[in-house]
Amino acid sequence: MPKRPHPPPPNRRKKTPKAPETADEYLAVAVELEESGERWRSGDVAKAGRFFVQAITAYETTLVRYPNNFDARYNRARLLYTLTQLPLPATFFPTNSTPESRLLAAAEAHRECNDLEKNSSDILFNYGQTLSSLGEFYANKPQDEIHDEEDESPAREVERLLQSKQAFESSWEVLQQCLVVQEADYKSTLEQSQSFDGIDRDGGDHMNDDDDNGDNYDYDNENGGVRLPPERRDSTTSSQSSNGGSNNGTTAQWASILEPTTKLSILDTALTMLEVQTSILTLSTPTTATTIFTKEYLEQITAHADTTLNSYILPIAGKLHEEEEFTQLGLEGSEVLEKEMEATLSRTNFLTALAEAKYYLGLSTLEIWEEEVKSAFDPFTLYPPPPPSTNQPTTAEYKGLIDLTTSWMALCDRSTAYTTLSTILLPQNPSKSWKLLSTISSPSLSSATKLAPEKEKPGIYLARGNLELLRSKIPIEAAEKGKDVLLKNAGVYYRGVVASAGSSLIGAVDGVKIREFVEEAKVKEAVIKLEQDGDWEPLKGVIRGGVGRDAVWKIVKGAVEDGVFGRDVFMAIAEKMRG
Structure with missing residues (x-):
């Protein structure tokens, strides 16, 4: 049977997309690119990053045409910061782009937004976060020469830490402004709500009452209901006035939909402020504390933190369990518990960082430091139990006593705090150092492993391996006798990092960080x-x-600095790698 001739192929040439003309159309192009990036964020970080770069370019193109378009400026600033937080390789960026320059560009973009719109809590919060990330970068900034065998000079370290401190302080000031704006917005929202509650309490229907200042609706007698009055010129905003000019003469109406400020918004800002203050304290080291801090500065930051805790964090978090409160905020029971734990742990981490800084400044002893760390991790009463009722028994379970041993994050922080204390104790009292590591740090990580989600387990296994290495180096009889077992345990935990990293529950963003954990574990096991x-x-x-x-x-250099590998091994590896 002869084949039938094929019909001519259809014209599949893609239509050339219409070039944007209005501000709305320019923004739509950029927003579409940004949304594409968000869709790839959990699956392919590099692809998401490419879309975000294209979106930034599109926002910048919008600003060339419409310099006063605030949406484009705000979104560009936000995406510049987003790029700094994605785990993208250095090869993704131009050769002249550095992590520092990208953070500085994001900070400058947010400063420009803040200059244009002073009282936006969203801008202030994002700006504060960007500055905080800049502070973290300086705090952990690697040396310029990775193969430099010399340690960082004291002067260079102080300079780096002062840069970090300045960025954190700027972040705190911006976040404080954000808190002031949020409080004013929240107060305004409450007043409006109360005024609405006061309307029409007598039950009367005043919608159709005559009013000299009424809405002047036209009633549609033919079809029923009302017709909106004709638009007035002064109630619309032309694209020329709002977006920097347009040649097409079209009129665009812009509406800003602002989420109301809630107690939860204020709580999040206060928690971020306290985290920044904690980060400042963690900059103190035994050799630099007296250079970058003073007793008066420590007293000042403590007073600010007390205000943040006692005026915002604890009062707000302490009421989230009340039914009226969490219902109004739209929180589930599990979310309430998470916020309560977050608030309590933020207090604990500040207190442990403060205890460490005080010791380095000579304001306390090792015994006081240890006692303050212990006290910080004790169960904390976030809110008191309800008074006993004489009418009927109370059936609700009291959950106001927050037990930090039920949180894997708190357990990890507890292990870190005692490991730091143990390291300082080691030269003076190796037996006490061994005891703290063996009876507190190690069991804390063991418990954290059981509670943590799958994506967090590689990091915990890595910490457990590092801890076993550290214990094997303590110059006491117990460590000497158990050295082979401790090193064997370290190897088991390092292999646990590799095994747990294969979980299907780990997304693309977390996967990049976990690959670094895997590399560190493999290197340390080999060393x-x-x-x-x-x-x-x-x-x-x-x-x-x-x-x-x-x-x-x-990895090897960091391990040597932590005291888990000897200097001789470090020099041998350096010689081998040069060869």
Whole structure:
């Protein structure tokens, strides 16, 4: 049977998209690109990043045509910051772009937005977060030369920490402004709500009462209901006046939909403020504390933190359990518990950082430091139990006593706090150092492993391996006798990092961070074998497996600084890598 001739192929040429003409159309292009980036964010970080870069370019194009378009300026600033928080490789960016320059650009973009619209809590909060991230960058800034075998000089360290401190202080000031704006907005919302409650309490229907200042609606007698009156010229905003000019003469009406400020918004800002204050305190080290801090400064930051805690965080978090409160805020029971724990842990972390800074400044002793850490992690009464009722028994379970041992995050923070204390104790009292690590730090991480979600377990296993390495280096008889077991345990935990990293519950963004954990675990396990047996093959295998030499060097150097590997191993690896 002969084949029938095919019909001519249809014209599948894509239509050339119409070039945007109005401000709305320019924004629509940028927003579509941004939304595409958001869709890829959990699956392909690099692809999401490319869409975000295109969206930034589209917002900048909008601003060239419409310099006064605030939406484009705000969204551009927000995306510039988003790019700094994505785990993108250095090769993603232009060669002249650095993490520092990208954060500075995001901060400058937010400053420009804030200059244009002073009383926007959204802008202020984003600006404060950007400055806080800049402070974190300076606090952890790597040395320029990764192969520099010399430690960071004291002067260079102080300069870096002062940069970080300044960025954190600027962040705190901006967030404080944000809190003032939010309080005013919240008060205004309450007053409006109360005024609405007062309307028409007598039950009468005043909608159709004559009023000299009425809405002047036209009644549609033919179809029923009302017709809106004709629009007045002064009630519309032309695209020329709101968007920097337009040649097409069209009229665009812009409406800003603002979410009302709630107690939850205020709580989030206050928590971020306290986190920034805690970050400032963590900049103190045994060698630099007296250079970057004074007793008066510590008293000042403590007073500010007390205000943040006692005027905002604890009162608001302490009422979230009340039915009227969490219903109004739209919170589920589990979300209330999370916020209560977050508020309590923020207080604890500030107190532990304060205790450490006080010791470094010579304002307390090791005994006082230890006692203050213990007290900070004790169960905390967020709100008192209800008074006993004489009419009927209370059936609701009291949950106001917050037990931090039920939170994997708190357990990890507890382990870190005692590990830091143990490290300082080590030269003076190695037995006490061993005891703290063995009876508090290690069990805390063990409990955290059982409570943490899958995506957090690689990081906890890494911390457990590091802790076993640290214990193996303590110069006491128990550590000497158990050294082989401790090193074996460290290897088990490092392999646990690799095994748990394969969970299908780990998304793309977390996956990048976890790959770094895996690299660190593999390198440290290989260095253990090198230190024990002089066997180079495991470390060579790690490099052949894709871990870069720079990454290996950075991991080993950090471990030597932490005291878990000897200087001789460090020098041997340096010599080998140079060869």
